[in-house]
Amino acid sequence: MSVELVTTEANREDRDALAASPLAVRGLTVSYGEKPAVFSLDATFEQGAMTAIIGPNGAGKSTMLKAALGIVKPVSGQVTAWGEDLEEMRARIAYVPQRATVDWDFPARVLDVVMMGQYRKLGLLGRVKTKHMQTALHCLERVGMDGFADRQIGQLSGGQQQRVFLARALAQDAELYLLDEPFAGVDAATETAIISVLKDLRGLEKTVVAVHHDLSTVAEYFDRVFIISTSKVAEGAVADAFTQSNLQKAYGGRLATAQMGALG
Amino acid sequence: MGEEFVVLSLAPMLIGVFAAVACAIPGNFLLLRRQALIGDAISHVVLPGIVVAFLVTGVVAAWPMMLGAGGASLVAVGLIEAIRRLGGIEPGAAMGVVFTAMFAGGVLLLEQSDTSSVHLDVEHALYGNLESLIWLDAQGWASLADIGALRGLPPELPRMALTLVLVTGLTWVFWRPLKLSTFDEAFARTVGLPVSLIGLGLVVVAAIAAVAAFDAVGSIIVIAMFICPPAAARMVTNGLEAQVAWSIGFAVLSAVLGYVLAGYGPLWLGFDDAVSAAGMIATVSGAILGLAAAFGPCRHRSGVSASAP
Amino acid sequence: MIWDALTLQLGYNATLVTIGAALLGMAAGATGTFLFLGKRALVSDAISHATLPGVALAFVVMVALGGDGRALPGLLVGSALSAAVGLLCVSALTNRTRLSEDAAIGAVLSVFFGFGIVLLTVIQSMNSGRQAGLESFLLGSTAGMLWQDAMVIASGGAIVLLLVAAFRRPMTMVAFDRVFAASLAMNVPRVELAMMGLALAITVVGLKVVGLILIVALLIIPAVAARFWTDRVGHVVISAGLIGAVSGYAGAAVSATAPALPTGPIIVLVAFALFILSLLTAPNRGVFAVVLRHRRFRARVHVRQGLLALAQGQPIYEGLTLRLMRRRGLIRADGVATELGRTQAGKALRDERRWQLLRSDPAYEEAAASYDGLTPLDDVLTPDQLGALDRELQPKGVF
Numbered sequence: 001m002s003v004e005l006v007t008t009e010a011n012r013e014d015r016d017a018l019a020a021s022p023l024a025v026r027g028l029t030v031s032y033g034e035k036p037a038v039f040s041l042d043a044t045f046e047q048g049a050m051t052a053i054i055g056p057n058g059a060g061k062s063t064m065l066k067a068a069l070g071i072v073k074p075v076s077g078q079v080t081a082w083g084e085d086l087e088e089m090r091a092r093i094a095y096v097p098q099r100a101t102v103d104w105d106f107p108a109r110v111l112d113v114v115m116m117g118q119y120r121k122l123g124l125l126g127r128v129k130t131k132h133m134q135t136a137l138h139c140l141e142r143v144g145m146d147g148f149a150d151r152q153i154g155q156l157s158g159g160q161q162q163r164v165f166l167a168r169a170l171a172q173d174a175e176l177y178l179l180d181e182p183f184a185g186v187d188a189a190t191e192t193a194i195i196s197v198l199k200d201l202r203g204l205e206k207t208v209v210a211v212h213h214d215l216s217t218v219a220e221y222f223d224r225v226f227i228i229s230t231s232k233v234a235e236g237a238v239a240d241a242f243t244q245s246n247l248q249k250a251y252g253g254r255l256a257t258a259q260m261g262a263l264g
Numbered sequence: 265m266g267e268e269f270v271v272l273s274l275a276p277m278l279i280g281v282f283a284a285v286a287c288a289i290p291g292n293f294l295l296l297r298r299q300a301l302i303g304d305a306i307s308h309v310v311l312p313g314i315v316v317a318f319l320v321t322g323v324v325a326a327w328p329m330m331l332g333a334g335g336a337s338l339v340a341v342g343l344i345e346a347i348r349r350l351g352g353i354e355p356g357a358a359m360g361v362v363f364t365a366m367f368a369g370g371v372l373l374l375e376q377s378d379t380s381s382v383h384l385d386v387e388h389a390l391y392g393n394l395e396s397l398i399w400l401d402a403q404g405w406a407s408l409a410d411i412g413a414l415r416g417l418p419p420e421l422p423r424m425a426l427t428l429v430l431v432t433g434l435t436w437v438f439w440r441p442l443k444l445s446t447f448d449e450a451f452a453r454t455v456g457l458p459v460s461l462i463g464l465g466l467v468v469v470a471a472i473a474a475v476a477a478f479d480a481v482g483s484i485i486v487i488a489m490f491i492c493p494p495a496a497a498r499m500v501t502n503g504l505e506a507q508v509a510w511s512i513g514f515a516v517l518s519a520v521l522g523y524v525l526a527g528y529g530p531l532w533l534g535f536d537d538a539v540s541a542a543g544m545i546a547t548v549s550g551a552i553l554g555l556a557a558a559f560g561p562c563r564h565r566s567g568v569s570a571s572a573p
Numbered sequence: 574m575i576w577d578a579l580t581l582q583l584g585y586n587a588t589l590v591t592i593g594a595a596l597l598g599m600a601a602g603a604t605g606t607f608l609f610l611g612k613r614a615l616v617s618d619a620i621s622h623a624t625l626p627g628v629a630l631a632f633v634v635m636v637a638l639g640g641d642g643r644a645l646p647g648l649l650v651g652s653a654l655s656a657a658v659g660l661l662c663v664s665a666l667t668n669r670t671r672l673s674e675d676a677a678i679g680a681v682l683s684v685f686f687g688f689g690i691v692l693l694t695v696i697q698s699m700n701s702g703r704q705a706g707l708e709s710f711l712l713g714s715t716a717g718m719l720w721q722d723a724m725v726i727a728s729g730g731a732i733v734l735l736l737v738a739a740f741r742r743p744m745t746m747v748a749f750d751r752v753f754a755a756s757l758a759m760n761v762p763r764v765e766l767a768m769m770g771l772a773l774a775i776t777v778v779g780l781k782v783v784g785l786i787l788i789v790a791l792l793i794i795p796a797v798a799a800r801f802w803t804d805r806v807g808h809v810v811i812s813a814g815l816i817g818a819v820s821g822y823a824g825a826a827v828s829a830t831a832p833a834l835p836t837g838p839i840i841v842l843v844a845f846a847l848f849i850l851s852l853l854t855a856p857n858r859g860v861f862a863v864v865l866r867h868r869r870f871r872a873r874v875h876v877r878q879g880l881l882a883l884a885q886g887q888p889i890y891e892g893l894t895l896r897l898m899r900r901r902g903l904i905r906a907d908g909v910a911t912e913l914g915r916t917q918a919g920k921a922l923r924d925e926r927r928w929q930l931l932r933s934d935p936a937y938e939e940a941a942a943s944y945d946g947l948t949p950l951d952d953v954l955t956p957d958q959l960g961a962l963d964r965e966l967q968p969k970g971v972f
Contacts, residue, residue, distance in 0.1 A: 546687025
C-alpha cells in the first residue's frame with residue numbers, strides 16, 4: 001500500500017483482521033449501470049466458520065460473492081484472502097456457482113465436470129493418473145453421487161446437478177468454500193446431503209461461505225451471518241446478528257412474507 | 265487412372281481435407297460458446313483485407329494477401345467487441361454491422377482500383393479455385409517419393425498442412441482451459457484462468473484457419489466447415505472428445521465426397537463440365553448435417569435447464 | 574453530377590431506382606428494428622444467402638420452359654421460395670434439435686449459398702447461360718437496368734413499406750414484450766411469421782439493387798444506429814426507417830453517377846457512416862456520453878466512500894479514492910482531512926445515518942427501496958419527512 005492512511009491505529013488493527021480472515025473485502029461497490037447493486041461493503045469472513053450471506057432478492061448477495069471472486073468487476077474496493085492478494089490464493093479457494101449459469105446440454109459426463117476441479121493440480125498437459133480419478137470418484141461418493149460418473153450431465157435432476165458442482169469443489173481440495181445459493185430449487189435429499197458435506201468441511205477446519213435465501217434454516221445450518229441489503233446491515237454470530245431488528249432493516253415489510261417463524 | 269488422379273485430384277483433395285479439418289476443430293468450441301457466426305464474419309472481411317494488401321503491395325501474392333486478410337479479421341473482431349461493449353449491442357447485430365460494412369468497403373475499393381490485369385475478384389474470394397491446384401510435375405503415385413516432383417506441389421498444400429498442424433497442436437495443448445472456460449466461465453475465472461485471453465485466442469486460431477483456407481478453397485467452405493461438421497457431430501455424441509473426433513470425420517467426408525461429386529458427378533449424369541467443388545463440399549456437409557438432425561442419437565436437447573444465459 | 578443525382582435528374586430509370594431504394598431502405602430499417610429488438614438480427618443473413626439456389630433454379634426452369642431466364646419477376650419468385658425453405662430449416666434446426674439459433678443460421682446460410690454456387694456453375698455450362706449475369710445478384714447492380722425492372726423495384730419498395738405500416742402495431746408489441754403481447758390474446762407466432770415474411774420480401778426486392786451478401790446490412794445497420802438515439806420502440810422504428818431511407822436514397826443516387834460505384838456497397842457505407850455517427854455522438858447512449866457518465870459515476874462512488882471512511886476514522890485503501898479526494902481538496906497530500914473534507918464527511922455520515930434509520934422504520938418502506946448508497950436523502954423525502962426523521966435521530970444521541 002503506497003499511501004499513508006488516515007488513522008494508523010485503526011489501520012493496524014484492520015491489517016490484523018485482514019490477515020486472519022480467509023476472505024475479506026473493503027469498500028466494495030459494484031454497479032450494473034448507474035445504480036450500485038452493492039455499496040461500500042466491508043466484510044471479514046471468519047476462519048473455520050460457516051457463514052450465510054442473507055438478504056432480500058436483489059440485495060446484492062450473489063453480486064458481492066462474484067465481485068469478491070473477481071468474476072464481475074467492481075467500481076471500487078479491494079479483496080484479500082488471508083491478507084494477501086486474491087490472485088495469489090486462488091489454489092486455496094473453491095467455488096460453487098449457481099446451477100443455472102451453465103449450459104447443462106454441454107457435451108460432458110459427470111466425471112468430466114468433477115475432474116475440472118483438479119485443473120490446478122493437472123495443469124495444461126499433466127497426465128491424468130489413477131489417483132486423480134480416485135479423488136474424483138471419492139468426491140462423487142461424498143455427495144452421494146457414486147454410480148453416476150458416466151452419466152451425461154444434462155440427464156441429471158436439478159439436485160443431482162448441484163451435488164456434481166459440490167463434488168467438483170471438493171475435488172479442488174481447498175480451504176475456503178464459496179457457494180452461491182447451493183440449496184436453490186433442490187430436493188430435500190440433496191439439501192441434507194449438501195449440508196452434511198459442509199458440516200464435515202467445518203469439522204476439518206475449513207471455511208464455508210454460502211449465499212442463502214431460506215431464513216428458516218439459517219440458525220440450524222450456519223454459525224455466522226452476513227446480512228446485506230445493498231450495503232452491510234449486520235455481520236456476526238447467528239445469536240448476535242440474526243435478530244428481528246437487523247432482518248427488519250434488511251427486508252423491511254417483505255419480512256412478513258419471508259418466514260418469520262425462523263426467529264422462533 | 266492412378267496417374268491422372270495423382271496429377272489432377274490428389275493435391276486439391278488433400279488441400280480440401282486439411283482446410284475442412286482446420287476449420288472444423290475450432291468450430292466445435294465456437295459452436296458451444298454460441299459464437300458460430302464468428303466464422304461467417306471473418307470470412308466476409310477477408311475480401312477487404314486482400315484488396316488492401318493488393319493496393320499496398322501492387323501484387324497478387326499469397327503472403328501479403330494472407331497478412332491482409334489476417335489483419336482485417338483482427339480489425340473486425342476488435343470492432344465487433346468494441347461495438348458490443350461500448351454500445352451495449354447484442355453480439356449478432358454487432359457482427360452484422362461490422363462484416364457487411366467491411367465487405368462493402370472491400371467491394372468498393374476493388375471496383376475503384378485497377379485490377380483488370382490481375383486475377384482478383386469477389387468470386388475468387390467466395391469460392392476459391394480448388395480445381396486449379398493441380399500437381400503438374402507428378403507422374404503417378406511414385407512421384408510421392410520424388411523430391412523434384414514434390415517441389416512442384418501447389419504451395420497451398422504445405423501451407424494448409426502447416427495450418428492444420430498449428431491448429432491441432434494449439435487445441436491439444438490448450439484443451440483443458442478451453443473445455444473448462446467454455447463450459448463454466450465463472451468457475452474458470454475462480455481457478456485463475458485468463459478467460460478473456462482464452463476466448464480471444466480461440467477467435468485468433470479460427471481466423472488463422474479461415475485466412476489460410478480461403479485462399480485455396482474460398483469463403484463458402486470456411487463458413488460451412490466451421491459450423492456443419494461440429495453441429496452434426498453434436499447430434500451424434502454427448503462427449504466433447506468424441507464430438508471433436510466425429511466433426512473431423514465429417515469434415516474429411518465432406519471434403520472428399522464433395523470434391524469427387526463436383527468433379528465426377530456431372531460426368532456420371534452425362535454432362536461435360538464439372539461444377540464448383542467448394543460449393544459441393546458445403547452442400548455435402550449440409551446433407552450430413554441434415555441426416556444427423558433427422559437421425560442422430562443425441563439430436564435432442566437434454567437437461568432440466570438447457571437454456572444458458 | 575452528384576447534385577444532379579441527388580435531385581433525381583439522371584434519367585427516368587435512375588430516378589425510379591433511387592426512389593425504390595429509398596422506399597426499400599425505409600421498409601428495411603423499420604422491419605430490421607423488429608428483428609433487432611427480438612435479438613434475431615442475423616436471421617436475415619440466413620434469409621438472404623438462402624435466396625441464391627432459388628435464383629439459379631428459377632433461371633433453369635424458365636429456360637427449360639422456353640422463356641427468358643433473366644426475367645426479374647420469375648427470378649424473384651424463385652429467390653423467395655428458396656429463402657422460405659431456408660427459413661424453415663433454421664426454425665426446424667432450432668426447435669427440433671439441440672442446436673442454438675446462431676448455429677442453425679450459419680449452417681443454413683453456408684449450405685444454401687454453397688448449393689447456389691454449384692447451381693451457378695451448372696448454369697455457366699448450359700448454352701443459354703453464358704450471359705445469364707446471375708452473378709449480379711451477389712453484389713447488386715443497377716447499371717443498364719431495364720425500365721420494367723426499375724418498376725418492379727420501385728413498386729416492390731412501396732408495397733413492403735405499406736405492409737410494414739399496416740403491421741407496425743402488433744410487431745411493436747411482440748418485439749417489445751412477447752409475454753405481454755401473448756397475454757393480450759395476440760397470436761405471437763403469426764406476428765413473428767409476418768416479421769419474417771417482411772424481411773424476406775425486403776431481401777427479395779433488394780436483391781437486384783443491393784445484392785444478397787449486403788442486403789442484410791439494410792436490415793441491421795439502421796436499426797442498430799437508431800437504437801442509440803431513443804429508448805422508445807416506436808421512435809426507434811421511425812428513426813431506423815429514416816436512416817434506411819437516407820442510406821438507400823443517397824447510395825443509389827451517388828452510384829448512378831459513375832460506373833465504378835456499385836449501388837449496394839455505397840448504400841451500406843452510407844448507412845455505416847450514420848451508424849458510426851450515432852455510436853459516438855448520440856446524447857444518451859453514445860460512447861462519449863457513456864464514458865463521461867461512467868467516469869463521473871465512479872468518482873461519485875469513490876468520493877462518497879472516502880468521505881464516509883473519513884468520518885468514521887476508517888482506513889482508505891484505494892489510490893484512486895485518495896487521488897480524487899485530494900483533487901477536490903477534501904484531504905491534504907499527507908492524507909489528513911481538510912476543513913472542507915471534515916464538513917463534507919460530516920454531511921455524508923449524517924445522510925448515511927438518516928438512511929439507516931429510515932430503512933429500519935417500516936413507515937418509510939417505499940422510500941427505503943431507493944437506497945443505493947449514493948442518492949441524497951433530500952431527493953427522496955419531503956422536507957417535512959426529513960424533519961421528522963432528524964427529530965428521531967437527535968434524542969438518541971447518535972449525532
